[in-house]
Each structure stands twice: as C-alpha cells, then as structure tokens.
C-alpha cells in the first residue's frame with residue numbers, strides 16, 4: 001500500500017503546538033491545522049485552582065507559574081498571551097516542566113474494547129494513561145500512539161473525544177483511524193462514492209482529505225427514489241443530499257469510510273455500482289467486471305460495543321456484498337480491498353507515525369526497539385502485530401486484553417505474546433518487562449526496581465480468578481532479552 005510522506009512530513013525543529021480545550025474546541029479550531037494537542041478539562045481547572053491558591057501557598061503558585069512560563073514552547077501567532085484565558089480554545093497554556101522519556105520502547109493502542117467501550121472509558125484506561133504520562137516512580141514518560149479501525153469522524157474530532165474520555169492530551173499526530181490511509185488516494189480518483197457514518201460526516205471527512213467530487217448514497221436516492229424501495233430520505237437528509245444527474249455521473253471508486261447506518265440501502269447501491277457499466281449509476285454490465293474498485297476502511301467482522309455480546313462490524317458488510325455479488329452474477333467473484341488492521345501497510349504507516357511522534361514530542365530521533373501493541377481482537381490486533389513483527393526490524397509485542405472482543409475461556413485465533421485483564425495490566429507488563437530486564441537510569445533512578453509497577457501486584461477491581469490475571473506464552477516463543485535490539489533505520 002502506498003503511503004503519504006506529506007502526512008508525516010517532519011517539521012523543522014520541535015513543532016509549535018496549539019492547545020485546545022476538550023470541552024470548548026470548535027470545528028473551526030481543529031480545522032486550522034494538525035499541530036495541536038487537545039487538553040482535557042481537568043488540566044485547565046487544575047491550573048485555575050493553582051492560581052487561586054487551592055493547591056499550595058501563593059508563593060508556590062507564583063514560582064510554579066514562573067517555571068511554567070519559562071518552559072513554554074508555543075508559537076501560535078494567532079493568539080497573544082494578553083487575550084488568553086484558560087477556557088478559550090487555542091489558548092497557549094503553560095507547558096509542564098520537562099519530563100524525560102523512555103527511549104527504547106513505546107506503546108500502540110487499539111481503542112474500542114481496550115480504552116473505550118460503548119462510548120465510556122474502561123476505568124483502568126485512565127490510570128494506564130497516567131502511568132505512561134509520567135505518573136510512575138521513575139518520573140518518565142513513555143511515547144504512545146493510537147491505532148483504531150474505527151472511524152466516521154475526522155482524526156482531529158476523534159482526538160477531542162479521546163482527550164475528554166481519557167483525561168489526557170491527545171494530538172492528531174499520534175492517531176490513525178481506519179480511513180486515514182484513504183487520504184493517499186485523492187489524486188487517483190475524481191468522483192467517488194462515500195458510504196457509512198452519521199449524516200454528512202463522512203462526506204466532510206473525504207472532502208477534508210482532498211477528494212474533489214464526493215457522492216453519497218443520499219445523493220443517489222434523491223435523484224431516483226426507486227433506488228431503495230423501502231428507504232425514504234428524511235427532510236434533513238433530502239436537504240443535505242446534493243442534486244446531480246446520475247446518468248452522467250461516473251463513480252470511479254467506492255470508499256466505505258465507517259459503519260453503515262442503513263445496511264439494506266447501502267448494500268443495494270454498492271451492488272448496483274459493482275454490477276454497472278463502468279461505474280455509471282443505473283446501468284447494468286453484461287460482463288460484471290467493469291465496476292469501480294471498492295475499499296473498506298477495515299474488515300473486522302465484529303467489534304465490542306455497549307452490548308454484552310459483540311456486534312456486527314464493517315467486515316460483515318463486506319462479506320455480505322461479496323457473497324451477494326457472486327449470487328447475483330451467477331458465480332463471478334468480487335474482489336474488494338480493506339485497509340486497517342491486520343493489513344501490514346497499516347502497521348508500516350503506524351511505524352512512521354510513531355517515529356515522527358517520538359521525534360517531535362519526545363525529541364527521540366530513532367525508532368523504538370520494542371513496540372507494545374495492546375488490542376482486544378485476535379483477528380486484527382494480534383494477527384497484524386504478530387505478522388508485522390515477522391518483517392519489522394524492531395520487535396512488535398502483542399498484548400491481548402479481556403475487556404473487549406476476546407472472550408475468556410475461548411482459544412484466540414491468533415496467539416498474543418501475553419494475555420492480561422485490562423489495559424492497565426498491559427502497560428504495567430510492558431513497563432516491567434522493559435525496566436526490569438533492561439535496567440537503565442531515568443531521572444537519576446535505577447529503573448530495575450520495579451516493585452511499584454509489577455503486573456503481579458494488580459488484582460484490583462477485576463473479579464476474575466487470580467490465575468487468569470496474566471498468561472504468557474512459553475519462553476521459547478518470547479524474544480530473548482539478551483538478543484541485541486534490532487533497530488529500524490529508515
């Protein structure tokens with residue numbers, strides 16, 4: 001899969017970051033550029049209270065403020081300090097004193113079923129993030145990125161959500177979602193059909209990527225209501241859908257950006273185009289081999305939502321379309337393309353993103369020796385990590401959690417290096433493994449004393465038998481720590 005260097009083009013020196021409030025950031029704020037982090041509500045309030053004297057003496061507050069001002073690295077010319085207030089989006093708030101970063105390892109996280117479930121944070125996720133952000137006995141930060149198959153919003157909007165949900169600062173520069181790689185195809189296709197997501201959202205995402213002519217199923221139904229006999233547009237949908245002449249519109253590619261909200265209608269329209277003469281709506285091919293290519297942002301059959309049992313995902317839609325095409329064409333195969341995990345290209349993309357993030361945010365200009373990938377779906381998270389580990393020059397170490405798709409007592413289709421209860425256990429396992437077996441001095445403290453972050457001290461709230469807390473693969477299948485680190489040089 002081709003990738004865009006433009007997306008990850010390195011800024012000169014350390015990039016200037018705008019800081020947006022997770023509670024008040026607007027679309028206009030986040031559309032301005034990619035160089036920002038989203039600051040959760042808590043951090044704004046903490047700062048306010050400090051200056052109110054709530055967390056210490058007046059003298060301490062002044063000293064803290066002076067230190068923070070001295071360490072500011074904000075170059076947003078659009079807002080001057082005099083007009084800033086902690087509640088104003090885009091406000092350059094003070095940067096905390098410098099905290100050293102772990103330079104030999106990093107984490108990558110799936111989101112649904114690992115950090116978030118049914119729109120709510122998994123409780124241990126917040127503590128796990130605090131550990132990574134320096135709230136550990138060594139006072140070190142550990143770099144991390146997010147790699148989700150989900151989508152349906154812009155990367156920037158999703159970062160605002162994550163910041164609010166997990167109470168951490170999140171930047172679009174550490175975030176990849178299922179449809180992120182689709183932005184690399186804007187030069188290849190002129191007119192495309194975009195499917196899935198809420199209302200007009202995915203059209204906006206596609207146009208934000210640079211696609212020039214974006215058609216939605218709503219546009220097609222608006223032009224000919226007979227397209228979907230049982231699906232009528234609402235008044236709002238009718239107003240938002242664009243009038244166009246389907247007979248002269250050639251759809252060059254179909255992109256399923258996010259989960260369909262109307263499976264019957266979307267399947268009908270995708271199949272109509274797959275069986276069309278060269279992508280012209282309303283035509284029917286005689287050979288059924290001239291339809292536009294169909295891209296899915298991932299191929300997960302199920303995912304972990306609010307319901308106790310897993311729910312059908314985009315991969316299920318993909319299967320249905322392929323099977324129905326075969327039935328309708330009396331045996332023709334439809335080949336579709338999926339991005340996302342477990343595709344190797346997605347992990348290559350993640351490697352470059354992580355390298356850039358470590359360089360820009362942590363000032364580490366070399367790849368990590370080990371990346372701990374934490375996921376809940378064996379078929380995408382674990383399969384992808386294990387396969388990529390086979391070809392990557394550094395180690396990708398798969399960790400499966402029990403808070404999502406994977407069900408305790410079943411045999412995962414792809415075996416992780418280790419299985420733990422929650423993302424907090426995963427972080428503690430990775431940190432313990434690194435700091436115990438590769439002792440190193442961080443902040444003047446020898447990092448081999450890891451009692452406080454041992455995964456085995458963590459029975460906590462999980463009501464699982466203690467024997468299920470952690471399951472590690474046999475030593476023979478775990479990379480030896482005495483093996484010289486394989487460093488990826490690119």
Ligand SMILES: [Mg+2]
Nearest residue numbers: 110112113376
């Ligand atoms: Mg997941």
